[in-house]
Amino acid sequence: MPNPAYEPSRCVVCGHANAEVIAEHDDLRREVEALWEYHQRRLHPETPPRHLTDRVAFSEYAPFRLVRCCDCGLVYRNPVERLHELTEIYARETPAPDVLRSLHETQVPALRAQARALRRVLGRGGSGLEVGSYVGAFLAAARTEGLQFEGLDINPSANAFTRTMGFTVHDGDLTSFDTNRTFDAVAIWNTFDQLADPRAAVNAAGKLLRPRGVFALRVPSGEFYVALRRRFASGNRVERAAARSLLAQNNLLTFPYRHGFTREALRRLLEEQGFRIKHVRGDVLVPIADEWTRRWARLEETLIKRTLALVANRDAHWAPWLDIFAARVD
Template identity: 30%
Template sequence: MLEYINCNLCGSNNFKILFPVDSSTYIGRCKDCGLVFRNPRVLESEILREISLDRIICEHEKKAWFDSKIHLFKSNLKRLERYIPNKGRLLDLGCGYGIFLKMAKDRGWQVEGIEIAQSALRYAQEVLGLKVYGTTLKEVRFPDKYFDVVTLWEVLGQLYDPQGTLKEINRILKPEGLIALRLHNADFHVSLQLLLERLNHPEKKLGLLPTVFHNYNFSPLTIKLMLKEAGFQEIKIYVSEFTKGDPYGSAGIFGDKVMRLIKVILFYLSQIIYYISFKRWIIAPSFLVFARKPKE
């Protein structure tokens, strides 16, 4: 079943369709605040059931977790530890197989995770011996001011109520606690998709899958607005490193090697533009965000 929704950031129903995702749902933009999201969408209860039964694997492909994301997790953890020098309690929301959590645990963090996909959940609990809950964040009911850090690596855009989730994270973080996110950049993916539509989809003939869209697709501007609305401050945004190789088969007939080369060129180009624009322009396909809960 499908539901029509208002904007999760500003509540408006002023929605401009940009392009179709399939025969019945669209990606569009809120005309009032600029948030890009899917509308209408399949009911959350139906999607949660499919994910928990491992019928939707997207981010849970083992190759992505065990190979392509390792260096990303390492560099994200390193950057995060610059913000919070004392290693305390860390929650990873949508922790998958628990690879990032295990890495943080080995460096002295007390870690907990949340993951609803059964196979990933079982691996994190049974093979890695981690404390991971197989339910949604709100259902766990963590105490107030419990965590020092909450991480969401490519997770926020897949949720049904990102604003409500950010407010819940703000509640369970200690004062001056840190939220860290990796997000796909809506500015990059929407521009590229609109260009491909105009060129009559050359990517389809080549088997390319260059763009990614989730329920919500944030730009640096819209995530800043939503984090502020949820009570965060000191928001910092960086160009994210890329996943290694081509774990999602986006390169079509060009294959892994060409994808690696494109990623290297795009990464350095994005970094140059980021620094010459005084850290204002992010042209990369994904970015990192760090923000803090205020002092009491």
């Protein structure tokens, strides 16, 4: 893969360029190596190379350098890949239908907690739009909780698959989605951290919501990444191994995202656009083990994630992923 073209960037939340370096290029290359090694040990030796590549595919797009905004704490890439490079990344091919089905089934149980939390914040059932609905796992979890969600995704073949499961799914993205309808809730569980312009997305979500409608989003925590990457880089042997494990299991090693939000950065971004945060929930990533994962590694993942989830649910400060629920103030 050729090296992408880069351009200088600044904080998308406060517009400041004042930032401290979190990881230099060589630090991130070490994270890429650590991630390969971590997953290689946990997969059966006969695993087809494609499955290993898929698992660490995003590491091809490891950042050139990561910085943290001195004002709001946002973790971001500086320099950042030029926009068309990112579009090419998203236009990558879709897995086969059996792989999509297995992804759908693996993800539904973990998404029930998000659907339940959203239902609680709404205080009732209602309609909703999920942006980045992919294989429809959240649409299914929401239906179980009495929420009638439709999907919106830029991936036509994933959408074709999700429609076969009985869901309404629209082709396209949030900022160009054209409708006169409004919803009780809009959710972005998968892609908010990858957007070049998260402010435009918040604004578009606001327009799709009824008064007091709820905007729900899930983002990787910049705060968690920074704290654990410090241990990974300069802790003792045990701390380094633990930090690598926690970052890898939550898909944070190599930071394959455009933005690592903090609660403060999100609060500013949402309040500016007429939202008020109602609830913050800390969580871990959905399970990543599959039929190629060794048995001990499956147990290890379950143990790590259950333990971390207990801590993260109680205190979002220790959460690798944050679920944010904000209501439109009208």
